[in-house]
Amino acid sequence: RDGVTYVRTRGEQRLTRVDRVFVLESSAHVPINTSLDGADKERLLDIIDQFSENLITGTANTTVKTGTMRIQLKNDTPVVYRPYKMSHSEKLRVREIVNDLKEKNIIRESQSEFSSP
16 A cells, blocks of 8 residues: 555564655656666666665766765875876866866865875
8 A cells, every 4th residue: 555564573563654745756767778688677677666766867976975084094194196197088078077076066176285196
């Protein structure tokens, strides 16, 4: 039944009512690129459908905020490496990604002595 959930733990079995506050249904079809077919592909699509509220589209770096992070170092000696060699088109793509992350406040400018590619 819609709105009723069966809960079973080691010492308890019960039915509980779950009111739906907000339901969003999408008719957008996201193509799944897989070599699976038949029953295996159907099972995959069922699992994706079952956990769809936990999945995202786009890149995780631009759609998920993980909070504040802290790196604990063994000593205070700055780690410095030269940037990786990249083609002009790769540099443009990296710049585009970095700007996107800055606009979404996922990263920010830094004046740190530490640098790494």
